[in-house]
Amino acid sequence: xxxxxxxxxxxxxxxxxxxxxxxxxxxxxxxxxxxxxxxxxxxxxxxxxxxxxxxxxxxxxxxxxxxxxxxxxxxxxxxxxxxxxxxxxxxxxxxxxxxxxxxxxxxxxxxxxxxxxxxxxxxxxxxxxxxxxxxxxxxxxxxxxxxxxxxxxxxxxxxxxxxxxxxxxxxxxxxxxxxxxxxxxxxxxxxxxxxxxxxxxxxxxxxxxxxxxxxxxxxxxxxxxxxxxxxxxxxxxxxxxxxxxxxxxxxxxxxxxxxxxxxxxxxxxxxxxxxxxxxxxxxxxxxxxxxxxxxxxxxxxxxxxxxxxxxxxxxxxxxxxxxxxxxxxxxxxxxxxxxxxxxxxxxxxxxxxxxxxxxxxxxxxxxxxxxxxxxxxxxxxxxxxxxxxxxxxxxxxxxxxxxxxxxxxxxxxxxxxxxxxxxxxxxxxxxxxxxxxxxxx
Numbered sequence: 001x002x003x004x005x006x007x008x009x010x011x012x013x014x015x016x017x018x019x020x021x022x023x024x025x026x027x028x029x030x031x032x033x034x035x036x037x038x039x040x041x042x043x044x045x046x047x048x049x050x051x052x053x054x055x056x057x058x059x060x061x062x063x064x065x066x067x068x069x070x071x072x073x074x075x076x077x078x079x080x081x082x083x084x085x086x087x088x089x090x091x092x093x094x095x096x097x098x099x100x101x102x103x104x105x106x107x108x109x110x111x112x113x114x115x116x117x118x119x120x121x122x123x124x125x126x127x128x129x130x131x132x133x134x135x136x137x138x139x140x141x142x143x144x145x146x147x148x149x150x151x152x153x154x155x156x157x158x159x160x161x162x163x164x165x166x167x168x169x170x171x172x173x174x175x176x177x178x179x180x181x182x183x184x185x186x187x188x189x190x191x192x193x194x195x196x197x198x199x200x201x202x203x204x205x206x207x208x209x210x211x212x213x214x215x216x217x218x219x220x221x222x223x224x225x226x227x228x229x230x231x232x233x234x235x236x237x238x239x240x241x242x243x244x245x246x247x248x249x250x251x252x253x254x255x256x257x258x259x260x261x262x263x264x265x266x267x268x269x270x271x272x273x274x275x276x277x278x279x280x281x282x283x284x285x286x287x288x289x290x291x292x293x294x295x296x297x298x299x300x301x302x303x304x305x306x307x308x309x310x311x312x313x314x315x316x317x318x319x320x321x322x323x324x325x326x327x328x329x330x331x332x333x334x335x336x337x338x339x340x341x342x343x344x345x346x347x348x349x350x351x352x353x354x355x356x357x358x359x360x361x362x363x364x365x366x367x368x369x370x371x372x373x374x375x376x377x378x379x380x381x382x383x384x385x386x387x388x389x390x391x392x393x394x395x396x397x398x399x400x401x402x403x404x405x406x407x408x409x410x411x412x413x414x415x416x417x418x419x420x421x422x423x424x425x426x427x428x429x430x431x432x433x434x435x436x437x438x439x440x441x
Contacts, residue, residue, distance in 0.1 A: 001312055001313065001316040001374040003288070003317075003318050003320070004317060005319075005320050006320070006321065006322075007322065007330070008278075008327075009319075010281065010330050011329070011330060012246065013317065013319070014279065014281075014319065014334045015333040016308065016383075016384050017384070022290065024043075025225065029043075033046050043226065044229055047233060050065055050199075050200040050204060051207075051230060051431045052206055052235055053387070053409050054210065057207045058205075058209075059077065059210045059211050060076060061201065062212075062213075064265075065199070066181060066197065069198075069199060070199075071171070072176055073176075076214060077196060077198075078193060078195050078196060083177075083183065084181075087181075087184050088180075096184060097185040099152065099185055100150065100188060101373065102152055102373045103185075103188045103189060104376075105231045106152055106153060106185065106375055108375060109376055110377075111398075113157075113394050114394045115361075115439070118130050118398070119393060123405075124405065124407075125405055126404055126405065127405070128401065128403065129400065129402075130399075130400060133162070133217040133218055134164050134217055134219065135163070135166075135217055136163045136166055136167070136217060136219055136397055137167045137168075137206035137218065137219040137238070138169070138191070138221050139154075139170070139202060139219060139220070139221035139222070139223055139435060141170070141171070141198075141221075141224060142171045142172075142173070142178075142179060147182070148182055148184065149185070150379070150380065151170075151182055152185050152188070152189050153377050153392065154379060154392065155168070155189035155190060156189050156222045157377060157393055157397060158220070158394075159189065159190040160208055161394040162397075163397050165193075166190065166191045166192050167192065167193050167206060167213065167216055168191045168193065168194045169195045169203075169205065169206060170198065171196070171197070171198025171368065177196070181341060193214075193441065194399050198211070198374055199227060199228060203219060203223075204218050204230060204234070204237070207219065207238045216237075216238060217238060218239040218396070219238055219240050220241040220379070220392060228235075228244065241392055241396055242379075242382075242385065242392075244382055245383040246276050246277060246382065246383075247276045247337060247339040248269065248276055248277035248279075249266065249269045249276075249277075249317060249340065250280075250281065250328045250336035250339050251279070251280070251281070251282075252331055252341055252342065252343055253280060253282040253283075253284070254284060254351075255283065255286070256283070257363065259287055259291045259293075259294045261342065261363055262294070262342060263291050263295045263297075264366070266280060266295065266312070267298055267308050268366065269297065269311075269338070269367065270312050271302065272311075273305040273307060275311070275313065276311050276315065277336075278311070278316045278334070279317045279318075279319070279334065280317070280319070281327045282320055282327070283320070283322065288318050291318065292318070299312075322345070324343060331353065331356070332354045332355050333355075335355035335385070337357040337381060337382045337395040338367045339356040339358070341361050341367070342362070342363050346361045347362075352378070355386045357381045357391055358370055358376060358391060363391075376391065377391045377392045377393060380390075380392075411437055411441070415437070415438045419431045419434050419435060
């Protein structure tokens with residue numbers, strides 16, 4: 001863990017540029033790519049090949065890559081309604097009840113957002129219509145963990161927005177089945193169809209359409225490097241939500257903060273994998289020292305101890321600055337995905353935050369509350385992109401259609417100016433289209 005003292009040193013370390021390396025893979029992954037494609041190939045080249053094959057061969061290519069990459073054969077890409085119904089019998093009732101509570105909270109938050117945003121305007125001369133997307137594609141990763149919360153967070157705002165059909169792709173387990181908790185969450189969120197497809201081939205299937213998988217208008221949801229590269233490549237064929245990077249948290253803490261809360265929240269992000277960015281910016285040298293000690297204590301009995309410890313050793317930063325003003329400046333420069341305010345009178349600092357994916361106010365608001373149950377979306381901008389982008393929300397699933405209405409009075413009033421501009425641009429046909437109508441008046 002790196003310790004930084006002073007505002008200038010912290011500013012230099014944490015004022016990041018947006019440099020997302022989407023091509024770097026581990027030696028193990030590079031070897032696996034060579035085995036799958038029978039030649040040395042980069043991650044980007046592999047994704048391009050998968051996209052091309054799925055576009056050309058459809059289901060056959062999806063099934064082939066599922067066998068080659070995931071190393072098992074499946075007979076049906078789509079999960080049946082019977083499988084989804086049966087999933088309820090394979091999930092603890094406590095988890096089902098908790099998912100229902102989360103779903104309702106998420107639905108309420110996004111419904112309030114819809115009520116605030118969805119106001120079409122039609123006036124005498126102009127207007128704007130609000131229309132939901134027809135079909136959205138959702139992706140949920142699956143590795144050593146299961147993410148029913150991600151299903152809720154992507155599907156519910158789409159349904160609230162009025163999307164007609166939701167298509168959900170997620171990798172199956174080694175037995176060819178989708179985790180039951182994922183299926184329950186999909187059902188609770190109103191997903192229409194679920195497919196047992198993972199990786200770049202899932203993104204390709206939703207982007208281009210196959211015999212089994214319908215083409216969508218937009219693809220949302222996090223994934224690994226290959227999913228991210230595939231989303232980047234199909235943008236323009238379909239819309240995408242974002243290119244999600246590793247999870248991150250920045251905690252602003254003063255002398256009133258509890259060291260065991262700070263340590264717990266840093267570890268909570270670090271346990272995802274070896275890539276999360278965890279930062280503590282504090283005005284208290286004492287707290288910085290105590291958090292260091294507390295991290296070691298809490299890591300000792302953590303099930304994912306190795307993963308969290310490696311992440312903290314490689315990427316954790318504690319910065320000690322003089323004032324909370326300096327801490328806020330550092331945070332706004334860093335533009336964190338998750339920002340925790342563990343400071344006295346935390347609410348009074350909300351208006352000073354310019355860049356953040358989500359602000360967690362006070363010591364009783366750890367990031368996991370937002371991950372699962374609070375209501376606002378946990379699909380947040382990463383890598384500093386909170387400087388210009390937003391959490392996933394209902395606006396991601398709508399489009400605006402502008403309306404222009406022109407009567408005799410308006411064309412007489414504005415037409416001559418439009419003609420002058422058209423001719424200045426060298427577009428005579430544009431000018432004449434307006435002149436014809438002026439001459440008919």
